[in-house]
Amino acid sequence: MQREVGTLPLAPALRARLAAAGFQTAQELLDTGPCGLSKEIGISREEALEALQVVRQECHGDAARTAGGSGATRRCTALELLEEEQSQGFIITFCSALDNILGGGVQLTKITEICGAPGVGKTQLCMQLAVDVQIPECFGGVAGEAVFIDTEGSFMVDRVVDIAAACVQHCHLIAEAQQEEDHRKALETFSLENILSHIYYFRCRDYVELLAQVYLLPEFLSEHSKVRLVVIDGIAFPFRHDFEDLSLRTRLLNGLAQQLIIIANDYKSAVVLTNQMTTRIGQSQSTLVPALGESWGHAATVRLIFHWDNSQRLATLYKSPSQKESTIAYHITPHGFRDVQPPAAAHSTEGTEMNPRKRPRTEEEKQ
């Protein structure tokens, strides 16, 4: 009840007027009542009523929490959090080396950022994850749905069909090997049409649409409560061109980051973002660094950087709260994202060395 007026979520003009009139604590506001308030500050009765409602909500929230109710705050002891984390699933990527360095896969309730040069495989991984999140629990997945927000237009449905078909095939093989009842039951619903119908696709053309989409996402997620993955493919693209006011960009990006963390936390889903790389020119050399500036680096909880080493694709875990930094190699096959095969069995993949940057659409172009 002793909340200062300055700490309440009111409009700045209203706050300035309240301070000028001499109100200091929330209790004083509540005591004055809407008529008195509108007379003192010179606002209409409706505005005074609204303001008082906000104040009452905040104070009752505080009082309920102090009395011991859980309210809307997300408070718990570290022990409870540990139990929650240990029972949480991961979204596997089908590349066991990558899953290992991530500690099991892409974690739910955290933001993972994938940075890389063009053609290194960021969108491929996003599409793989959109399929993998739907793997039924008996096969080790989280049985969720996916939201795919595309800003660059790089989502290719036929590629997703390939990846999904390979995934279903993989699960069929496991079910045949293990011969268990729930595997067979799960496979009835895990089919190509089902997978595709559970990927919700949004196309955003500029940053305003992207921001609007992210702010409307909580409503969408409360209707579709099975969503466990939100992918934003190309968060850098709408913010990198056409922005004159850089401080506005920083503010919008940070607001976006906070909104995404709230979504990840409240709806228990993983948020995956892809970022571009830019060149930082130092004194004697230039290095590739993730785009969008220094402050954006703090937005993601886990940061993966994909890069090239001659013709081998490498992934480095650059920032993680629980895993060490390490680098692994991965491969992109017609079936999707996979581990690098040991050299003896790699003869069939020689064709990709001819054109390592982007895999050609048709098979005839490779020799």
Add this chain to the structure above:
Amino acid sequence: MVVLRAGLCPGLSEDMIQLLRANGIRTVVDFVSSDLEDVAQKCSLSYKALVAVRRVLLAQFSAFPANGADLYEELKSSTAILPTGSPSLDQLLDSGLYTGEVTELMGAPGSGKTQVCLGIAASVSLGLKQHVLFLDSTGGFTASRLYQMLRAQTEDEEEQAILGRLRLCFVLQLEALQRIQVVRVFSIYELLSALQELRDRLSQQVVSSMGPLKMVVLDSVSAVIYPLLGGRQSEGLALMMQLSRELKTLAREFSLAVVVTNQVTRDSSTGPLKPALGRSWSFVPSTRVLLEGKEAAWEKATTQRVASLAKSPRQPTGIQVELDIG
């Protein structure tokens, strides 16, 4: 700037307030700074009554000067120094975190700020058996990593326990985990609510869930303030200063050590790193520590970090130590 209300002090009745208001005196400051004879004439109130009210108001609302010696005695009895669990960091901070002060850790992404915070929380909870409040605004708090650190710390002491080693360690770790409360706050208003709630609990001395709280960790303060700063709005700065006042008064009144993490930015793409949130925030923490990785490139993985002292009331700045966050 408190508004005059009936019952604010004995002798201040509703009629008196209406008369005063009719003459333009609405707040305590207006009353105390006006000429009472003048007021008595204009409002037709008794001069004696006005003087009495003024004396009471002054006693209620003004600050009292304190003796330097008294302050020193108070400081000696109420300040504690909390060891951070890492001897090199303790050396940097002049033997540990001082209660009653705000300490800031700043660094680039991936430099280890959250790891150091987790380490400090683990050490205070396990070693000193004090409660810790962890305010997480970035979603970076991982309980399994905290558990790993607790295990690493108890396994050192394991050599001294005699019987039932494993069981005792496990119980100690569980108790330590229970003493760390985690609150997730993702916007500035949630943060301010959480701090207000903390203040209410501590002043009512609700012992049940909080216990003897000694430390508040806020990771990170820039994540909640950045969306408000910049542009032509000054609302962001106002909220930032409100927050800093809350943190400092909490630290001082309840003898808590407040640890805050901050980001670093650059002026241009090639300028040197400087702490985020600008000059106004730089006056808030009394101690500032900058964390950097040892290697510049990100191809080599390492758990070594370098911590340097950027601002301190007790030690010369520029001291550097090496930390291992592994």
